[in-house]
Amino acid sequence: MSRSREELTKALSRWRSGGERIVLVPTMGALHEGHLTLVHAARRHGDRVVASIFVNPTQFAPNEDFDAYPRDEEADLGALRRAGCDLAYLPAPAEMYPSGDETRVVPGALAEPLEGASRPGFFTGVCTVVAKLFGQVRPDTAVFGEKDYQQLLVVQRMAADLALGVKVVGVPTVREPDGLALSSRNRYLSPPERRIAARLPETLGKVAGRVRGSVATDTALAQGLQDLRTAGFEPDYLELRRRDDLSPLPPRALRRDELQAARLFVAAKLGRTRLIDNVPLAE
Ligand SMILES: Nc1ncnc2c1ncn2[C@@H]1O[C@H](COP(=O)(O)OP(=O)(O)OP(=O)(O)O)[C@@H](O)[C@H]1O
Numbered sequence: 001m002s003r004s005r006e007e008l009t010k011a012l013s014r015w016r017s018g019g020e021r022i023v024l025v026p027t028m029g030a031l032h033e034g035h036l037t038l039v040h041a042a043r044r045h046g047d048r049v050v051a052s053i054f055v056n057p058t059q060f061a062p063n064e065d066f067d068a069y070p071r072d073e074e075a076d077l078g079a080l081r082r083a084g085c086d087l088a089y090l091p092a093p094a095e096m097y098p099s100g101d102e103t104r105v106v107p108g109a110l111a112e113p114l115e116g117a118s119r120p121g122f123f124t125g126v127c128t129v130v131a132k133l134f135g136q137v138r139p140d141t142a143v144f145g146e147k148d149y150q151q152l153l154v155v156q157r158m159a160a161d162l163a164l165g166v167k168v169v170g171v172p173t174v175r176e177p178d179g180l181a182l183s184s185r186n187r188y189l190s191p192p193e194r195r196i197a198a199r200l201p202e203t204l205g206k207v208a209g210r211v212r213g214s215v216a217t218d219t220a221l222a223q224g225l226q227d228l229r230t231a232g233f234e235p236d237y238l239e240l241r242r243r244d245d246l247s248p249l250p251p252r253a254l255r256r257d258e259l260q261a262a263r264l265f266v267a268a269k270l271g272r273t274r275l276i277d278n279v280p281l282a283e
C-alpha cells in the first residue's frame with residue numbers, strides 16, 4: 001500500500017526496469033465484486049496491477065454525497081490483496097490537489113448529455129483526476145467499468161485527444177442475481193428500497209424488448225419512465241443513444257443497424273440514493 005507518490009514511484013520504476021507492463025484500476029473505494037472483476041481483467045492486460053482509491057472531491061457537486069460517500073479502507077485493502085492487486089495507491093488529497101492547484105481537464109461533446117447534463121462539472125472532475133492518476137502512474141493500460149459507460153467513453157476520448165499513451169479498456173457490468181448493477185452507492189439502500197432497486201434493470205430490459213419489437217422509441221421510453229415512477233423511482237433520464245458517440249436516436253421504430261448501434265441509459269433516484277445503469281439494445 002502506498003499513500004505517497006514517492007513510494008508509488010519506487011515500486012513502479014522497479015517494475016518498469018524489469019520490462020513489466022503496468023495496468024491501473026482507478027476507484028473511489030468501498031469495493032465490491034464489480035471493482036474486483038476490474039482487477040481480474042487488469043491482470044490479463046499486463047504484468048502488474050495498481051488500484052487507486054481516492055474519493056475525488058472535484059467530481060462531486062456541493063449538494064452531492066462527498067461527505068457521506070462510503071469509506072472502508074481496511075476491507076478494501078484486504079479485498080485488493082486477495083484479488084491479486086500488486087499495489088494499492090491511496091493518495092493523500094494534497095498529492096492529487098497540491099497547494100496552488102488550478103488546472104482542469106474539460107471534456108467535449110461526449111460529456112454533455114446524460115450524466116453530464118444531470119451533474120454539471122462531474123466529467124471535468126473525473127477527467128482532471130484521471131489525467132493526474134495517469135500522469136502519476138503512467139500505466140500502459142487502464143481499466144474502467146461499463147456500469148459508468150459514458151465515463152468510459154469520455155476517458156477513452158481524453159486519453160486519445162491528449163496523447164496520454166494509455167490504452168483505456170472497458171469491462172462489462174457485474175450484476176447481483178436479481179439484475180441490479182453492483183455499485184458502492186447500493187449501500188445507501190434500505191431493505192425495502194433494495195427490493196425495489198431491481199426494477200431498474202428490469203425496466204431497461206422491458207424497454208429494450210419493446211424497441212426490439214418495433215415499438216417507436218418515444219412510446220417505449222415514455223412507458224419505461226411511467227413504469228419507473230410507478231415502482232417508486234424519481235427518474236433523472238431514460239434515453240437511447242448511439243453507443244459510440246452518444247448522439248440521440250430518432251423517436252420512431254429503429255432499423256436493424258440502428259438497434260445494433262444503440263445503448264439504453266438510465267439514472268433514477270430511489271429515496272436519497274441515485275442509481276445509474278445502461279444496457280446494449282441488441283441481444
Ligand atoms: N457493477 C460494476 N461492474 C463493472 N464495473 C463497475 C461496477 N461498479 C463500478 N464499476 C467500475 O469501477 C470503477 C470505480 O467505480 P466507483 O469506485 O465509482 O464504484 P461504483 O460502484 O461505480 O460507485 P458509485 O456507487 O459511486 O457509482 C469504475 O470504472 C466503475 O465503472
Ligand SMILES: CC(C)(CO)[C@@H](O)C(=O)[O-]
Nearest residue numbers: 026027028056126129148
Ligand atoms: C474514475 C473515478 C475513479 C475517478 O474519480 C471515478 O469516477 C469512479 O470511481 O468511477
Ligand code: BAL
Nearest residue numbers: 028059060122148151
Ligand atoms: N461511479 C462514478 C463516480 C461517481 O458517480 O461519482
